[in-house]
Amino acid sequence: MTAEQLQTILQSAWQALPTLLAAAPITLGYALAAMLLGLPLALLVALARLGRVAPLRWISGVYVSFMRGTPLLVQIFMIYYGLPSFGITVSPLVGGVAALTLNSAAYLSETIRAAILSVPRGQWEAAYSLGLTPRQTLQLIVLPQAARVALPSLGNTLIGLVKDTSLVSVITVVELLRSAQLVIARTFEPFGPYLAAALIYWAISSLLELVQRRLEARLARRG
Secondary structure, eight states: OOHHHHHHHHHHHHHHHHHHHHHHHHHHHHHHHHHHHHHHHHHHHHHHHSSOOOHHHHHHHHHHHHHOOOOOOOOHHHHIIIGGGGGGGOOOHHHHHHHHHHHHHHHHHHHHHHHHSSSHHHHHHHHTTOOOOHHHIIIIIIHHHHHHHHHHHHHHHHHHHHGGGGGGGTTTSSSHHHHHHHHHHOOOOOOOHHHHHHHHHHHHHHHHHHHHHHHHHHHHOOO
8 A cells, every 4th residue: 555545545544534423323322212212122131031821932933033133234124114114103213223133133132131140049038038029129129130140242243233234224323334325426535434424333332331331340340
C-alpha cells in the first residue's frame, strides 16, 4: 500500500465519520430495545422450561431450538418479507426489532435458566421453611443470586446484539452499516467507510464492556 492509497483511505473514513456517527445511536437503540424486550420474554421461556407443565416445556424448548438453530438473517426475512403472506405487514423498524428480540430471547433464556439452576436447592427449601411462596422465593431469593451469575453472559449478548444490528440493513434500516454503504455508493471508496464503521462498532462494544465490568464489580461488593 502506497502512502497515497493510505491517505485516500483515511480521508474517505474521515469524511464518512459524521454520517456514521449520526447512525450510531440507531444501532445502539436497536440493540437496547431488543435487549429490554428480550429479557422479560427470556425469563418467561426459562421458567417455562424449568416448570412442571409439559406442554409449556415442549413449546419453549422448540422455540429455543428453532431460534438458535436458524440464522438471524433468515428470521429477519421471515418476519419482514414472510408475514405479509398472512396479511401482516410490519415496518422495517418493527421487523428489525422483532427479529432481534425473538432471537436474543432464545439465547438469554438459556443464560437465565442456567443461572437459576446454579442457585443451590437448599435456598429454595430454606425460603419455603420461612413461609415464602414459590413466587416470593424466586423474586426475593433466587433471581438476585442468579443475576450475579448471569450478568457476564447478558453483557456479552448485548454486545453481540450491537453487531447483529448490521443484519437489519437488508430490510432498508439505515443503521451504521447501511449508512456506510450509502456513503460508499456516493464516493466509490469502500475501505474507508467500512473501516470507520468497524471502529465505531468497536467503540460501542468497548463502552458496553466497561459498563458490564463496573456492574460486575458492584454486584461482587454487594455479595
